[in-house]
Amino acid sequence: MNTLSDAVPDAIPQARVSAAAPTAPVRPLYWSLRRELWESRSLYIAPLVVAGLILFGFFVGVAHITGEVNRIQIDPDKRGAVTAIPYAMAAIAIMVTGFVVAAFYCLGALHNERRDRSILFWKSMPVSDLKTVLVKVSVPLLIVPAILFVVIFAVQLVMLAVSAMVLLPSGVRFATLWTQWPIFRMSVVLAYGLITEALWFAPVWGWLLMVSAWARRAPFLWAVLPPIGVCIIEMFAFGTGHFAHFLGQRLTGGADAAFSDTGPHQMIVDLAQIDLARFVASLDMWGGLVVGAGFLAAAVWLRRTRDPV
Amino acid sequence: MACIEARGLRKSYGATVALDGVDLTVQEGRILGLIGPNGAGKSTALNAILGLTPFQGQLKVLGLDPWRQRDELMRDVCFIADVAVLPRWMKVTQSLDYVAGVHPRFDRAKAEAFLAKTSIKSASRIRELSKGMVAQLHLALVMAIDARLLVLDEPTLGLDLLYRKSFYDTLLNDYFDHSRTIVVTTHQVEEIQHILTDVVFIDGGRIVLNRSMDEFETRYAEVMVRPEDLAAARALGPIHERAVFGRSILLFDGVDHGKLAAFGEVRTPSIADVFVALIGGAHAQGVAA
Numbered sequence: 001m002n003t004l005s006d007a008v009p010d011a012i013p014q015a016r017v018s019a020a021a022p023t024a025p026v027r028p029l030y031w032s033l034r035r036e037l038w039e040s041r042s043l044y045i046a047p048l049v050v051a052g053l054i055l056f057g058f059f060v061g062v063a064h065i066t067g068e069v070n071r072i073q074i075d076p077d078k079r080g081a082v083t084a085i086p087y088a089m090a091a092i093a094i095m096v097t098g099f100v101v102a103a104f105y106c107l108g109a110l111h112n113e114r115r116d117r118s119i120l121f122w123k124s125m126p127v128s129d130l131k132t133v134l135v136k137v138s139v140p141l142l143i144v145p146a147i148l149f150v151v152i153f154a155v156q157l158v159m160l161a162v163s164a165m166v167l168l169p170s171g172v173r174f175a176t177l178w179t180q181w182p183i184f185r186m187s188v189v190l191a192y193g194l195i196t197e198a199l200w201f202a203p204v205w206g207w208l209l210m211v212s213a214w215a216r217r218a219p220f221l222w223a224v225l226p227p228i229g230v231c232i233i234e235m236f237a238f239g240t241g242h243f244a245h246f247l248g249q250r251l252t253g254g255a256d257a258a259f260s261d262t263g264p265h266q267m268i269v270d271l272a273q274i275d276l277a278r279f280v281a282s283l284d285m286w287g288g289l290v291v292g293a294g295f296l297a298a299a300v301w302l303r304r305t306r307d308p309v
Numbered sequence: 310m311a312c313i314e315a316r317g318l319r320k321s322y323g324a325t326v327a328l329d330g331v332d333l334t335v336q337e338g339r340i341l342g343l344i345g346p347n348g349a350g351k352s353t354a355l356n357a358i359l360g361l362t363p364f365q366g367q368l369k370v371l372g373l374d375p376w377r378q379r380d381e382l383m384r385d386v387c388f389i390a391d392v393a394v395l396p397r398w399m400k401v402t403q404s405l406d407y408v409a410g411v412h413p414r415f416d417r418a419k420a421e422a423f424l425a426k427t428s429i430k431s432a433s434r435i436r437e438l439s440k441g442m443v444a445q446l447h448l449a450l451v452m453a454i455d456a457r458l459l460v461l462d463e464p465t466l467g468l469d470l471l472y473r474k475s476f477y478d479t480l481l482n483d484y485f486d487h488s489r490t491i492v493v494t495t496h497q498v499e500e501i502q503h504i505l506t507d508v509v510f511i512d513g514g515r516i517v518l519n520r521s522m523d524e525f526e527t528r529y530a531e532v533m534v535r536p537e538d539l540a541a542a543r544a545l546g547p548i549h550e551r552a553v554f555g556r557s558i559l560l561f562d563g564v565d566h567g568k569l570a571a572f573g574e575v576r577t578p579s580i581a582d583v584f585v586a587l588i589g590g591a592h593a594q595g596v597a598a
Contacts, residue, residue, distance in 0.1 A: 031410025039398050118396035121447075123361065125411050126383040305363070 028127050032135040033143070039112075040105050043098075043144060047151045050097045054090045058159055061086075062166050087159060087183075091152045091190060098148040099201065102140035106208035109136045110299060111219045114308045129303045133209065137296055140205045145194035153187055192274050193258065196285075200254035203288045206295030213302035250288065257282045310372065312337045312458055312490040313358060317366035320353050320514075327353040328364070329514035335507070337457070338487040342501055343494045344584055345511035351494045354511065355462050358492070359388055371457060384413065387451050388460035392467055393443045397436035401429060401446060408450050420453035423483070441472035448476060452484045459484075461493040465500075473497060477504055498580045508580055512588050530569055531560045531578040538572045545569070549586030560586050 037043065110133070113119040122132065160183055208223055215222040231244040260275040279285060313335040320328040327350045335341050345351045356362040358370055360379030368375060373382045395404060401424070409417045424431070427445050435443060444465060451459065465473040481504050485491060495501055508525055510518040520528070534542045534557050543550075545568065547559035560578055561569060569575045 026409075026411055026413050028411040031407055034410070035399075035403070035407050038400075038403055039396070113396070116397060117391060117394045120388075120390040120394040121396065123359075124383070124388045124390070124451075125408065126380065126413070127411050128380040 028131060029135060032127055032132065033138065036136065036139055042101050043105060043139065044147050046101045047094050047098045047148060050094050051151050051155045054093060054155060055158055058086055059162065062162055087156050090155050090159065094152050094155065095148055095194070098144050099197070102144040103204065103208055105139060106205050107212050107219045107223060110209055110213035110303055111215060114306065117308045119308055129300050133296055133300045133303060137205055137209060140201070141198050145198045149191055149194055152190055156183055156186070189274060193255070196258035196279055197254040200257060200285060200288060202292030203250065203295065206292035206299070210295040210299045210302065213299040213306065253284070257285055310337065311335065312371060313492070314369045315367065318354070318357060318368050319365040320357060320362065326514050328357070330366070331514070331516055333509065333516060333519065335490060335492065337490050339506045340485065340491045340493070340504055341507045341509060342498070342505040342580070343492060343509050343511060344498055344580060346588065349511045350514040351511055352462055355460055355492065355494065359386065359460055385457045386460065387454045387456040388462070389447055389451055389464045390462050392464060393440050395435050395443055395447055397434070399435050401431045401433050401435065404435070404446065404450060412454055414455040416453045416455065420449045423449040423452060441468045444468055444472060444476060448479060452479070456489065458490045458492070461491065463495055464493070465495065465497065473500055477501055498584065502580050510584060510587060517587055526577045528563050529560065529578050529583050530564065530566055530575050531558055531582065532569045532573045532575050533558050534572045542572045549582070
């Protein structure tokens with residue numbers, strides 16, 4: 001039997017050198033964010049796929065109607081207005097896709113790492129639970145809106161170029177297209193809309209992350225069934241639908257809180273509709289942020305104390 | 310300074326007591342083997358040391374409270390808490406990028422040099438690697454971190470013999486340097502006996518034995534006794550007796566090796582044999598693996 005003294009060489013020069021090496025500069029937040037995007041590629045792939053489908057549909061549609069446009073006598077000034085609809089539709093479709101993917105991202109963000117036990121690896125790194133959760137919530141709050149902005153802007157630009165190629169030969173002036181669809185002014189509306197919507201959903205992101213950190217299995221059901229249960233109980237017990245109304249308001253009311261003149265069928269296309277004062281003064285928005293922060297605090301605590309599943 | 314200092318460490322899950330007043334001091338530069346049957350409290354003890362679980366009693370790791378000061382502690386402590394916990398979706402290069410990006414004491418060149426000696430391709434995803442390769446990758450990442458305390462909880466479970474052997478050889482030759490401390494638990498006790506400086510037996514949440522390996526080797530001795538000497542040998546009070554090929558092997562605690570030499574060749578027993586003698590047959594399967 002050998003003892004330690006003969007098993008372990010006394011000097012291991014390499015290890016000594018590294019022990020004296022200075023510490024390297026690190027950017028834990030940046031690399032934690034990179035790691036989220038490595039894992040959840042659907043955050044940008046899904047909006048890109050939808051963008052691709054929309055552009056494909058738009059090309060086909062444009063090719064189809066080119067002949068019609070030339071035959072039907074429309075006031076050239078109105079043709080631009082007709083073409084405005086696909087831009088808004090494209091923006092909405094991509095936005096909905098992005099936020100739905102963000103919701104599923106949140107549901108998995110603190111659950112998957114416990115299910116595959118990789119949390120034991122993440123926790124061996126000097127990145128605190130607070131930092132981890134903040135990085136994860138920054139994905140729906142900042143990263144997804146940024147991705148959506150770039151994708152929607154690019155799609156609208158391509159659509160504008162295609163419309164111009166199709167409509168200009170039929171007598172529509174480019175200036176008309178431009179004034180009917182002012183893409184750069186619209187991009188301000190888009191950016192504002194994305195940011196306010198992401199903030200408006202803050203309690204939703206917080207709730208999903210908290211459930212993700214808490215549920216041992218089926219986080220989707222745990223996230224969805226309790227609110228539905230509350231609605232049903234309220235309906236049977238009191239015959240009212242306040243909670244359902246409240247939930248509906250939270251899921252669809254973001255635009256109302258951030259823009260003025262938003263009728264049921266009114267599209268948001270104009271800078272004049274931006275109403276920052278209303279948004280900042282919205283108690284619902286601030287209340288949502290506070291509730292969202294509460295859910296996040298719970299998620300941090302749960303990540304700290306829950307065992308892998 | 311003591312690397313780990315525990316006084317009356319307790320932890321219970323509901324009615325189950327996982328740690329029942331553990332006192333333990335681990336000095337810097339030691340390699341401690343924490344040995345115990347399943348459910349003895351090994352993992353709970355390690356989780357407490359790593360700040361993964363709250364506890365009662367006093368516990369300082371590198372002078373810090375691991376639960377309250379975990380974020381600070383993790384700069385100087387690294388651990389492999391289980392085999393194959395590296396995220397399966399990650400690429401090998403991404404794992405290097407990530408650790409280099411978040412850990413101030415990570416030496417990327419060192420990790421890459423280690424990986425170059427394996428058959429792991431840097432473009433592979435971790436899910437494409439065998440279990441043994443994942444363990445190699447994890448070891449490469451961890452060894453390139455200049456940590457003061459490394460905790461290994463069953464780091465080689467389920468790996469084949471070759472991977473297990475190279476794992477511990479690498480750890481000893483390329484990593485350990487007397488200023489670091491390593492705490493390791495494993496069921497394959499024989500394989501790590503030669504690298505340990507200290508051994509602790511834990512059973513039912515309590516420490517049953519706590520010795521340096523030097524003490525272990527002077528205290529415990531086993532002799533294969535000829536049948537005609539058996540009665541005389543038994544008179545010296547062996548703590549355990551087992552039969553191999555019809556001959557009796559007697560295990561002694563604190564009996565002068567000179568006296569024992571009269572009965573046959575005196576050897577240092579394996580940790581597993583002493584474990585069985587002290588903790589008993591009921592738990593024997595726990596370490597027999």
